[in-house]
Amino acid sequence: MDTPIFQDKVICILCGFCGFTKVSKDIISNNIEKLGGTTVKKISQLPENLTHLIVPYFSTESKLLKTLKISQLPDCKIVTQDWAIQSIKLKTLLPEDTFLWKCYFQRQQEKMAEVDELKRKSQIDEEYHINKQLKLQSNIKIEENFEENENQIKIEENLEIKNEENDIKIKLDPDIKIEIKQEDESSRFISDKRRRANWKEDELSKFKFYTGKQSIDNKNDHIIQMLEELKNNYTILKDKGRIIGYQKAISAIRSFPEKITSIEQLKGVNQIGKQTLQKIKEILETGSLSRVEAMDEHERLGQLKLFLNIWGVGTEAAEKLVRKGYKTIEMIKANPPDFFNENQKIGLALYDELLEKIPREEVKEISEKITKVAESLANGRQLTAITCGSYRRGRPLCGDIDILMTFEDGGAHTGLLSILVEELKKIGLVTHTLVITDEEIKKKHENSTFEGIAKLENGLHRRIDIKIYPRKTYAWALLYFTGSAMFNRSMRLFAKTKGFRLSDEGIFPAIRYKTETFTCAPIADCYTEEEIFEFFGMAYKAPEERDM
DNA sequence: TGGCCAATACTG
DNA sequence: CAGTAT
DNA sequence: GCCA
Numbered sequence: 001m002d003t004p005i006f007q008d009k010v011i012c013i014l015c016g017f018c019g020f021t022k023v024s025k026d027i028i029s030n031n032i033e034k035l036g037g038t039t040v041k042k043i044s045q046l047p048e049n050l051t052h053l054i055v056p057y058f059s060t061e062s063k064l065l066k067t068l069k070i071s072q073l074p075d076c077k078i079v080t081q082d083w084a085i086q087s088i089k090l091k092t093l094l095p096e097d098t099f100l101w102k103c104y105f106q107r108q109q110e111k112m113a114e115v116d117e118l119k120r121k122s123q124i125d126e127e128y129h130i131n132k133q134l135k136l137q138s139n140i141k142i143e144e145n146f147e148e149n150e151n152q153i154k155i156e157e158n159l160e161i162k163n164e165e166n167d168i169k170i171k172l173d174p175d176i177k178i179e180i181k182q183e184d185e186s187s188r189f190i191s192d193k194r195r196r197a198n199w200k201e202d203e204l205s206k207f208k209f210y211t212g213k214q215s216i217d218n219k220n221d222h223i224i225q226m227l228e229e230l231k232n233n234y235t236i237l238k239d240k241g242r243i244i245g246y247q248k249a250i251s252a253i254r255s256f257p258e259k260i261t262s263i264e265q266l267k268g269v270n271q272i273g274k275q276t277l278q279k280i281k282e283i284l285e286t287g288s289l290s291r292v293e294a295m296d297e298h299e300r301l302g303q304l305k306l307f308l309n310i311w312g313v314g315t316e317a318a319e320k321l322v323r324k325g326y327k328t329i330e331m332i333k334a335n336p337p338d339f340f341n342e343n344q345k346i347g348l349a350l351y352d353e354l355l356e357k358i359p360r361e362e363v364k365e366i367s368e369k370i371t372k373v374a375e376s377l378a379n380g381r382q383l384t385a386i387t388c389g390s391y392r393r394g395r396p397l398c399g400d401i402d403i404l405m406t407f408e409d410g411g412a413h414t415g416l417l418s419i420l421v422e423e424l425k426k427i428g429l430v431t432h433t434l435v436i437t438d439e440e441i442k443k444k445h446e447n448s449t450f451e452g453i454a455k456l457e458n459g460l461h462r463r464i465d466i467k468i469y470p471r472k473t474y475a476w477a478l479l480y481f482t483g484s485a486m487f488n489r490s491m492r493l494f495a496k497t498k499g500f501r502l503s504d505e506g507i508f509p510a511i512r513y514k515t516e517t518f519t520c521a522p523i524a525d526c527y528t529e530e531e532i533f534e535f536f537g538m539a540y541k542a543p544e545e546r547d548m
Numbered sequence: 549t550g551g552c553c554a555a556t557a558c559t560g
Numbered sequence: 561c562a563g564t565a566t
Numbered sequence: 567g568c569c570a
Contacts, residue, residue: 234567244552245567273568312559314564341559343564402566435558435565449557451566465566481566485553492553503554504566 004036005093010047011084012040013054014067028054028081031088043067046074053078055101078102219259223280224250226289230279233295236304238315244489249276251486260284303327311347311354311434311463343434350453353460357397362462363387366454367403369429370466374405374420382408384474388481394544400463401454404481406474413468417448420466430454431461446470447477447505473505475526480504487546494536507535 011032029039040047046068053076055064064073083099097103231246248271258265263281266272272280282289295301300322306329307318320339326332329351336348347354364387371385386392389402407413417436424430432453447469454464469477480488481504495502501510506526526532533540 230567239567241550241552242567245569248552248568271568275567312564316563339560343559437557447556449566451558467566489553496553501554505555 003091005087005091006032006035006037009037009051010040010049011037011052011054012043012046012050014043014056014064028084032084035088044069050074050076052076054081054084056081220253220256223260223283224253226283226292229292232305233301236301236308236315247486309355310344310351312341312344313347317344346432346434346453350461354463356460357399358401358462360391360396360398362456362459363391363398363401366401366456366462366464370403370424373423377416377419377423381411384408386478388478389483392482392543393484393547395547400465402465402481404477405466405468406471408471410471413448417450417466417468421450475528475532476506477504479529479532482543482546484547
């Protein structure tokens with residue numbers, strides 16, 4: 001057994017918000033227990049002898065109180081996850097004072113206030129440089145495990161990276177400091193410059209699959225359709241691996257430039273292995289796939305497929321329906337099961353309409369109407385609204401309408417979404433609400449989401465999402481909601497191989513500890529998609545090029 | 549043989 | 561909390 | 567199902 005450095009410590013870890021995940025929490029928990037500590041399982045009942053509360057870096061006090069469902073923070077050390085991570089790493093119980101959440105929080109607040117102030121003063125073209133500056137600063141911060149000193153942000157100075165020795169003061173005991181530095185420099189924390197240089201090298205090899213050059217006159221449509229079918233079947237069977245496998249094979253074939261007449265042509269193509277090759281051979285020779293046919297004979301599968309198309313019905317509910325003996329949508333409509341919730345009832349009622357693809361023109365019309373209403377509610381502030389999803393990627397037909405909004409002034413948007421939805425309902429454009437986030441609780445610096453149904457006077461019911469993000473994370477959200485799913489996956493996977501985690505709110509360094517991963521504070525302030533691509537060291541890809 | 553994107557929010 | 565969705 |  002390792003040194004029980006956490007002996008007599010009773011520690012509660014809060015997770016699930018502000019970028020600190022349950023996975024990370026579990027890892028830390030396990031390690032603490034391994035090192036002799038006790039962790040609190042139920043946050044609803046904090047024990048009397050609680051010694052430490054571990055909270056995410058960016059927690060606000062109200063968020064903590066809400067999570068704990070208490071009115072006052074407990075009387076114990078409140079620290080960020082770094083305290084535990086570093087202690088575990090160094091097998092030494094580190095002093096709490098350098099990791100106190102309150103200090104971190106205060107520094108953060110001060111910095112934010114300063115940035116806000118600067119932004120207000122600066123012109124738009126200057127803003128770009130400020131962001132650059134902050135980007136460099138945040139990278140240094142990460143390299144030093146957030147041990148930044150109280151130095152002011154020196155915006156007026158040049159863009160040179162700050163001298164680490166002068167500006168960064170490690171507050172830990174000297175021995176420990178050396179250890180941290182050694183470990184970090186040798187493995188995880190390379191400078192942003194070097195990191196980006198590295199990224200550039202294999203940029204193309206990673207992304208050549210998603211160049212978006214799909215043939216317009218789908219020469220190999222029959223093969224693709226067959227494989228799609230197979231993929232759908234595995235979706236129902238919840239075989240995540242095969243779903244991805246087939247999806248990649250489909251992408252590969254879609255971007256294959258020639259008409260496939262012999263499998264010889266496909267030999268050596270990435271993502272098309274032996275088995276897929278065999279299947280394509282069968283399609284070429286017989287025009288069909290015995291695997292698909294065999295699967296189709298299980299009427300169960302067909303029914304599941306049918307039911308899964310009801311909005312709000314997933315694999316579990318679909319299974320249940322089959323077990324109850326439903327065969328068709330009509331049967332369900334005639335006699336709905338008692339376990340259906342409100343959303344599933346809406347999904348059922350609008351089953352056929354929601355399956356219809358939406359012509360581009362209609363997406364545009366609905367988006368414009370909504371944007372106009374939103375602008376009228378913006379009190380003169382500059383509102384940006386972009387319709388994302390397949391529409392932005394240039395598809396002639398779209399599955400749903402995905403509108404992303406932000407205030408250019410960087411201010412809060414609290415309450416706008418619910419008012420907007422109210423208004424849209426009043427004019428009859430929005431007919432149903434499926435989900436809407438509770439903005440009262442979330443306060444500012446967060447994002448709000450509406451999921452619902454919209455309809456033009458003479459049109460069909462359409463699935464629509466409206467999201468409002470703070471300006472700070474807008475570009476990341478834009479990238480994410482523009483997709484495609486495959487493009488996002490490849491980009492995130494790419495980030496992952498570089499020791500990062502990419503999400504709709506930014507890019508975060510992910511520190512590895514043994515085989516597991518911890519997520520740190522975000523780096524890189526990107527205000528446009530171009531900046532994100534630049535950060536990745538990639539050539540900018542237009543939305544149309546991300547379509548697959 | 550294991551991993552294949554991640555995080556969050558809502559419903560009931 | 562499980563299930564579903566984005 | 568594919569890949570490392």
